[in-house]
Amino acid sequence: MESIFHEKQEGSLCAQHCLNNLLQGEYFSPVELSSIAHQLDEEERMRMAEGGVQSEEYRTFLQQPSGNMDDSGFFSIQVISNALGVWGLEIVLFNSREYQQLRINPINEKAFICNYKEHWFTVRKLGQQWFNLNSLLTGPELISDTYLALFLAQLQQEGYSIFVIRGNLPDCEADQTLQIMRVEQLQRPKLIGEDETQRVSVQQVSDTTHTTDEGVLEEDEEELRKALALSRQHMEVEDEEADLRRAIQLSMQGSASPISETAGSSHDTSSIDTLNAEELRRRRQAYFDRQQLSHSADSHSAGGLKDSETKPDQ
Template identity: 80%
Template structure:
């Protein structure tokens, strides 16, 4: 999967990562988005999270994403809107989705004939089967994510060309960023399998991260379909656990 462009989480730049992962290249910088957003400051970003998707601040930030994509002739359509659902389009026939929970944005995109979760909180792209895609989107919605369909012609990229003539297999799912560090941390805390409870002396942010990591390891020994469902739950829950720390 070396041909797939995947920006990993850095600071609070998830909107940049989301757009660049969608377009498969370093198209946007923080300066670009700040200009589009008329220099939205951190205080306004916090109000977006507190106000929820119905707030004026949320709509403003959504407009930033929309305006950035319009440069490429792309538009956002709300996935669960009555108008879109009435079309009864199978998700596998779309090209890409952008998902949002509070301040975190990430991309799910088809490259060649395969779907990939390009969440910047993962260490690499995650292959998603056609069968699993609809289940994954449904689970994200249930957990509070807003999902937008991307319409228009995405720019050409190497991954699209390479994966158009071959398919890839993924032997191991990518981990969450920081998972290895959390597993090997020498701070005396213990990550317990099963109930996903973390014991020990850790700060609040680290405890939330470790809980998310515990959830990510649950159910990995079950049958594939059930494992996929658990993975969907884990990915949605990690947003809730990590967004307070990494927007």
């Protein structure tokens, strides 16, 4: 799937990533999207001024921040719609009653863009196959035709707004390549933050091991002792592991994960929501430390991976 353009997350520029992944190229930059947002702001200001520049409504409008962009890099649906209009594309609300009454099979569409709590991402058909091009993933995620409708329904249930892309998308290498071949995906891509957190956690454990004489904080030592104790007590319970993974994903995104691996899991996250930031950080650190210790123990075993066989202290 090397030919598929997949722009990964930088800051809060998910709207830019969504558009570029949809169009399969570096078509928009933050500067260009900001220009569209400022133009929309000016048009709104002029409409408000028609009621009188001395009116209370106009003065209140001037004091409010832009609804089309913010300093973090977020852009509104109006900005996205105008950006797509440059390419002769328009958006239709998939969630609307009018569209649902048309009873169009989603696999007959060309692409969708999805939004939840200011995060945008693209689902697009390339060749004869569908791909989740979420910028939070390490790479494109293949979605089967039979799973596409379920995937979109799951997003709707989680509160996503979904828009159908209408019009002729620009030609791209991936679409041409996948018209004559099909791809298979043996392993789904992970969240970018998940891999980063794991690498950081592994490095922290290594640093702690090699710098115990260099003033390691007592709190970090206590966390490591807790992780060692857990690894000796057969605490690898599947339900706990699943809850921690979901908590880690939620903490990285600030909301429910949009990828299909999460879509198939339970929606009961009340226990996760009750965790405060410090407790979540501790549990997440302990979880990754435990994974690293388990991996280290397995590397000395000649019989391969044995996740639950941790020998007690002699």
